[in-house]
Amino acid sequence: MVGRFVHDKLEKGRYKLTSQRAAVLDIMMDNRGRHLSADEVFFEAKTRLPNIGIATVYRTLEKMASLEILHKTVFDQGKYRYELCDENAHHHHHIICLSCNSIIEVQDDLLNSLEKHLEEQGYRIIDHELKLYAYCPDCLQKRRDDSTPDVSS
Ligand SMILES: [Zn+2]
Ligand SMILES: [Zn+2]
Ligand SMILES: [Zn+2]
CATH class of the missing domain: 3.30.1490.190 (Ferric-uptake regulator, C-terminal dimerisarion domain)
Structure with a gap:
């Protein structure tokens, strides 16, 4: 279930939710409040869609970050971690x-x-x-x- 906040951003970016993209988004929504690396998202995605590739996960995370659905921050050793954006303007x-x-x-x-x-x-x-x-x-x-x-x- 995608909330209005996310739905509007997908629509504005003309970004269609394929099953693979939806799986990535679901994982981020299930892990609200946590900060996941692309590897962690990939690991979780594999359990839902065994055929999903790491490149797809990376691309999806990057795209959703550019649409401001996800927020990415460098925490350790230059590695990005992703989380859902806050619905209010301030992060x-x-x-x-x-x-x-x-x-x-x-x-x-x-x-x-x-x-x-x-x-x-x-x-x-x-x-x-x-x-x-x-x-x-x-x-x-x-x-x-x-x-x-x-x-x-
Ligand atoms: Zn955070
Ligand atoms: Zn401590
Ligand atoms: Zn502040």
């Missing part, structure tokens, strides 16, 4: 944990005031993208636990 931001590599989404946006500040200087800001590299609370806790002297021995 969320990401925190990447340097220890467990988890990708956490941040919905808060404090950049509007920075944009406003720059626009007062004569810039016209079109978009922004923000990635924060951090240690997540779980990893910090684990590290704290590890460094606590073992009192039982």
